[in-house]
Amino acid sequence: MTLLKAVRGTRDLLPPETELWNHVEATARRVFARYNFGEIRTPIFEDTSLFARGVGEETDIVSKEMYTWEDRARAQSEKSQSLTLRPENTAGVVRAYIEHKLGESGLLQKLYYIGPQFRRERPQKGRYRQFWQIGAEVIGPPSAGSESPLRDAEVIEMLSSFLDELGITGWTLVLNSVGSASDRPKYVAALREALAPVKDQMSLDNQRRAETNPLRVLDSKDPADEAVIATLPKIADFLDDESKAHFAAVLSALDACGVKYEINPRLVRGLDYYTRTTFEFTHGGLGAQNALLGGGRYDGLSEMLGGPKAPGIGFAMGEDRLVLTLLAALDQSVAPPQAAAFIAPLGEGLNAAALALARELRHAGLSVELGDGSFRLKKSFEAADKTARAIVILGEDELKSGILTVKTFATGVQTKVPRAELAVFLQ
């Protein structure tokens, strides 16, 4: 029989590495709470048209990378429907914002999410077909201040604080402004004009994009396209005064709190919903897939999905990439967690008493490994040494007298400890 394995591009996350995942998530929850964000959980699959309309038909994500299927109607009351595993979470959050009329409170909605996303990309280091994002969105009616450049700066400042708190150093923040919806047509027209005489020199994909969605030409990672891309007009030269002032205000707020950045006029990001501020945090240690996270403003997304005017800004971090970066700093491995004690019953007749003792210690908040009375003492010691800081021996004498024998591995010292004092001793 052929052995079944996890599907290409997916993987199992195992202990002790999952400790690191939990640590990253706990740090995110702690930091986001300080900025008064609440958690949102949206479904893992959605109507395909949400992504086609939100992320954009001509993006790589929608045109090549989605896991989409036709969900057949089972009953007469059901219609068949095209469904897609979410490739990102912003479209889902904005759909939920519209569906639950969250804008009617008149307040800014500050929502974060943690969960798997799916893209059928070519797997490589830091790039998977099922990957995890930790993201957040700030969205609301303009009267709540959702368009303010202060929101952009605050979100970016939060990210720099998060990475510092997590202990990830050596990142670079790259920023750009892609202008408003009204700046876009002028820039796209200029791109079309510049591309017309040279587009044949590019990859087939980019020749197609030059026709259908010229902005996406800039996303190409094909080295064959680099020379042409370098000659194309820059979006910075097409921003109107309002967009320029907005970007300048974001930069000055970042300057005021000492968050360092670089400006990259080619950072347009691979999703169609962006307006004005776009950004990425990169890390040299990641190799080719060097974006730790990406985000930006999407002032028109709610309206694109049929909702009210609700400007917003957000980001998503690649959790897989955060963990890879932390693992590199730890020299590729996480020490397995150690229980406070391993309880070794001397004989199967003592198994039940051992479970009762383990229950007592666990109720006192200790982490406990429970051996088995069928083990020889030597085997118990070996197992205990690998998994716990101390071994507690429970024989008939110990059970009757209530005085237990404890050996602490770090010191090699063996001690008699009354049962009532055991939890405190092991702490």
Ligand code: HAM
């Ligand atoms: P994105 O740039 O497509 O943006 O993805 C954000 C981050 O997710 C990337 O920087 C990367 O760390 C991680 N990522 C993306 N694809 C993969 C993959 N195949 N394997 C591992 N990690 C990956 C978005 O998804 C937007 N929704 C972000 C956003 C939120 N913009 C505004 N709000």
